[in-house]
Amino acid sequence: MKIVTRDKIVYSFSSQHKPAEHVAPKEKILLEMADAFGSQVSDKQTSIERLDWSKVNGATGPIFVNDTAPGDTLAVHIKQIRLPRRGIIAVIPNQGVLKGRTFKSAVKAVSIRDEQVHFEDDVKLKAKPMIGTIGVAPPKGKIPTGTLGRHGGNMDVKEMGVGATLYLPVFVEGALFAAGDLHAVQADGEVCVSAAEVLGEVLLSFDIVKGKSASWPVLETRESLAFLTCADSLDEASVLAVEAAVEALMREHNWNFEKAYMFASLAVDVKINQVVDPKKGVRAVVPKEFLTVESALGG
Amino acid sequence: MKIVTRDKIVYSFSSQHKPAEHVAPKEKILLEMADAFGSQVSDKQTSIERLDWSKVNGATGPIFVNDTAPGDTLAVHIKQIRLPRRGIIAVIPNQGVLKGRTFKSAVKAVSIRDEQVHFEDDVKLKAKPMIGTIGVAPPKGKIPTGTLGRHGGNMDVKEMGVGATLYLPVFVEGALFAAGDLHAVQADGEVCVSAAEVLGEVLLSFDIVKGKSASWPVLETRESLAFLTCADSLDEASVLAVEAAVEALMREHNWNFEKAYMFASLAVDVKINQVVDPKKGVRAVVPKEFLTVESALGG
Numbered sequence: 139m140k141i142v143t144r145d146k147i148v149y150s151f152s153s154q155h156k157p158a159e160h161v162a163p164k165e166k167i168l169l170e171m172a173d174a175f176g177s178q179v180s181d182k183q184t185s186i187e188r189l190d191w192s193k194v195n196g197a198t199g200p201i202f203v204n205d206t207a208p209g210d211t212l213a214v215h216i217k218q219i220r221l222p223r224r225g226i227i228a229v230i231p232n233q234g235v236l237k238g239r240t241f242k243s244a245v246k247a248v249s250i251r252d253e254q255v256h257f258e259d260d261v262k263l264k265a266k267p268m269i270g271t272i273g274v275a276p277p278k279g280k281i282p283t284g285t286l287g288r289h290g291g292n293m294d295v296k297e298m299g300v301g302a303t304l305y306l307p308v309f310v311e312g313a314l315f316a317a318g319d320l321h322a323v324q325a326d327g328e329v330c331v332s333a334a335e336v337l338g339e340v341l342l343s344f345d346i347v348k349g350k351s352a353s354w355p356v357l358e359t360r361e362s363l364a365f366l367t368c369a370d371s372l373d374e375a376s377v378l379a380v381e382a383a384v385e386a387l388m389r390e391h392n393w394n395f396e397k398a399y400m401f402a403s404l405a406v407d408v409k410i411n412q413v414v415d416p417k418k419g420v421r422a423v424v425p426k427e428f429l430t431v432e433s434a435l436g437g
Numbered sequence: 438m439k440i441v442t443r444d445k446i447v448y449s450f451s452s453q454h455k456p457a458e459h460v461a462p463k464e465k466i467l468l469e470m471a472d473a474f475g476s477q478v479s480d481k482q483t484s485i486e487r488l489d490w491s492k493v494n495g496a497t498g499p500i501f502v503n504d505t506a507p508g509d510t511l512a513v514h515i516k517q518i519r520l521p522r523r524g525i526i527a528v529i530p531n532q533g534v535l536k537g538r539t540f541k542s543a544v545k546a547v548s549i550r551d552e553q554v555h556f557e558d559d560v561k562l563k564a565k566p567m568i569g570t571i572g573v574a575p576p577k578g579k580i581p582t583g584t585l586g587r588h589g590g591n592m593d594v595k596e597m598g599v600g601a602t603l604y605l606p607v608f609v610e611g612a613l614f615a616a617g618d619l620h621a622v623q624a625d626g627e628v629c630v631s632a633a634e635v636l637g638e639v640l641l642s643f644d645i646v647k648g649k650s651a652s653w654p655v656l657e658t659r660e661s662l663a664f665l666t667c668a669d670s671l672d673e674a675s676v677l678a679v680e681a682a683v684e685a686l687m688r689e690h691n692w693n694f695e696k697a698y699m700f701a702s703l704a705v706d707v708k709i710n711q712v713v714d715p716k717k718g719v720r721a722v723v724p725k726e727f728l729t730v731e732s733a734l735g736g
Contacts (some may be wrong), residue, residue: 229697235707236698237677244695255703261690261727263704276685327707329679330698350523372671376712380534380628386596396543399629401536404554408534408626408709413675428560 143169144337147196147318151273151289151307152280153310157202160312163267166217166343169184169198171334174319188226195284197271199316203344207247209309210313211347216342217269219300221250225322225334232415234331248322248334255334257324263323268299269340270319270333272357277309283318286368286417290355292319293366293419294328294412304434305347305356307317314336315344328412352435354382357421363434364413364419365423372418376408379422386424390433393418401428443469443636446495446617450572450588451579454606456501457610468497473569478525485542486525494583494591496570498615502643509607510646511614511736512611513572516565517640520549524621524633526712533630533713541634543663545649547633552631552661554582554622563566564623567598568639569618570634572654577650578609582617585667585716589654591618592665592718593711596658604646604734612644627711651734655692656720662733663720665710671717675707678721685723689732700727 144262146158161167173179176193179186211240228245248255254262271283271288286292290306293372298304306313324333357368365382369375383406387398405428411419425432445457462468472478476581478485509622525648527544532730553561559718570582572589585591589605597603606611615697616639623632654665664681668674682705710718724732 146556152612227702229695229698234702235676236683238676241694241698246696246699253461257700258690261700293457300715313464315506316460323703325702325704325706327675327679327704327705329675330702331707332699332702334703347491359608372675372709373712373717376626376628376671376709377534379538380626381538384535391557393538396528397545399540400631401556401560403526403533403627403631404556404622404633405624405625405630406626407624408628408669408712409449410675410707410709413672413707418672419521 139166139167141168142170142198144172144198146198147172148199148316149196150280151275151291151316152274153314155314157201158199158285160202160204160393162346163344163346164203167342167343168318169317169340171198171318171320171340172196172336173226173337175226175335177337179228179263186230195319197283197316197318202312203315204310206313206346208309209349209351211350211352212306212313213347214304214306214347215343216302217358218298219345220336220339221265221267221322222336223250225250225336227334228332229330234328235300250322261279266296266299266323268315268321269295269326270294270321272298272317274306274308275310275314281297285415286419288354293367295421296324296326301360302356305352307351319337326410328414331414343348347435350435356430356434361428362423362425364423366421368419372410372413372420375418375420379408380429383422383424386434389427438465438467440467441469441497441498443471445497446471446727447499447615448495449579449581449614450460450574450575450590452613454499457498458504459501460643461632462643462645465640468616468639470497470617470639470640471495472525472636474525474634476636480528485544487528494619496582496615497556499613501611502614505607505612505645506610507608508648508650510651511605511607511612512644512647513603514642515599515601519638520564520566520621521635521637521678522549524549524635526602526633527631528629535626549621562725564621565598567620567623568593568616569593569620571597571603571616573605573607574609582620584692584714585718591714594656594665594720595623595625596656600659602657604651606650613710616680620637625709627713632714646734649734656731657730660720661724662728663722665720667718668714669721671712674719678707678719682721682723685728685733689728
């Protein structure tokens with residue numbers, strides 16, 4: 139099995155990056171990941187104000203996936219996530235949903251054991267490991283790993299965990315996949331701008347869907363297919379997500395627009411991924427009994 | 438048991454309305470409800486363009502709840518919802534999330550049987566009956582039943598179903614409660630602007646929490662307490678919902694702001710109620726293991 143160590147790190151998605159590793163479809167690959175703070179933060183020593191921001195939001199990679207070309211879809215299977223025994227959460231003034239309030243920067247360590255994240259001695263949550271940043275190189279230029287778009291990126295979708303498959307449109311030869319920003323647990327919204335940030339190891343494999351390319355990333359879980367969109371506001375991102383879901387339902391059922399639109403109102407949940415980055419992320423979630431991967435990925 | 442028939446209908450929440458009925462706390466009361474279209478629409482005859490909009494979005498009531506005064510909280514227990522065998526969905530040009538697209542008005546009937554909503558012969562969903570409009574009179578003036586606010590109103594929260602308790606701030610003597618806009622099923626977002634609209638019967642009872650008044654409606658289900666807010670955009674509504682949740686967590690755990698804000702990022706889901714009315718609705722959902730009703734309702 140190939141292993142990509144956590145020193146193989148990029149801070150942007152770009153066709154210009156030299157691959158850190160090459161893999162074939164179906165081959166397993168293990169990515170070591172730094173945490174989103176580049177492992178600079180602890181609750182004891184580093185003050186958040188002295189952070190070197192050039193070392194934040196790194197992603198491990200890029201991985202060149204053999205036989206992948208522009209116009210294909212890259213299917214990313216998340217097979218295992220191994221968490222450490224400790225995570226970090228931080229609040230930073232002027233950041234997050236409540237940035238309008240006056241507050242101090244603060245850092246808190248949480249311990250992770252028995253599949254629980256221990257926030258306080260008497261306050262613990264079930265760990266739900268997930269990958270915050272996951273994507274491919276855009277057609278040209280470079281996109282910072284801290285942001286998101288049609289190429290994926292810092293989408294912060296809480297279902298991006300073990301057992302899920304992410305479908306990403308491929309824009310360059312080999313896709314140039316990278317991932318980072320691992321979270322032990324995060325709620326919809328990621329409201330304070332950080333989650334339980336952890337380093338860790340992620341086991342992946344890839345498949346290629348030749349000649350199909352969805353307009354937005356699509357996330358498959360056991361229950362649903364979700365269209366992952368983003369825009370300057372949640373309201374605008376909702377339009378894009380619903381549009382993608384309605385068009386997929388039209389393809390699947392051979393419905394006209396009006397019928398698919400009605401059905402979406404009954405069956406498609408519009409959910410918030412994160413509301414704290416300059417681009418807000420939304421997902422339109424369609425139960426799998428009503429939609430196949432094939433229809434989800436396009437005509 | 439008292440019964441309020443569906444001819445006892447208001448089109449606004451207002452202290453000026455004469456009560457349709459008086460009830461004591463803990464007394465059961467059955468509300469008959471028209472559907473949101475005032476039962477004017479069928480898929481056979483009525484065209485949506487000829488709708489009399491003055492008869493749309495009615496709410497049954499108002500109910501004067503004895504011993505309730507401004508500054509209290511009204512607890513509304515939803516005990517039973519009885520659905521009919523048929524519902525209506527409609528799409529209307531220039532309405533809903535995809536109002537930017539060109540499409541025709543359309544009406545569709547769905548049949549409801551065996552706790553399923555039959556959209557097509559081979560496409561059915563589990564019925565999840567819920568009340569779209571539910572609220573009390575505001576301190577002054579009148580608020581159309583088609584909109585929403587701190588008094589409740591057309592919140593369109595899909596968990597507003599059997600077993601849930603809604604806590605509403607009381608602004609006038611007797612609260613002057615009313616409810617309508619029953620849905621057999623609706624997804625988060627209510628994206629086409631209507632759900633599976635049904636008439637029906639709702640069995641309720643009330644409790645009063647004296648001298649406590651939350652700043653926003655709070656919805657208790659078996660699993661969670663949700664703060665129901667609204668604003669001109671989802672982004673703005675999210676700020677209000679997260680603020681309400683964070684302040685409640687501060688009260689509950691005696692945490693400072695920074696700690697409660699961090700915890701919310703891990704544990705509080707920000708969800709979309711509806712994104713299709715002029716005021717968008719959002720809820721911040723806190724699992725009940727981390728919050729009591731008492732802390733949720735205020736200091």
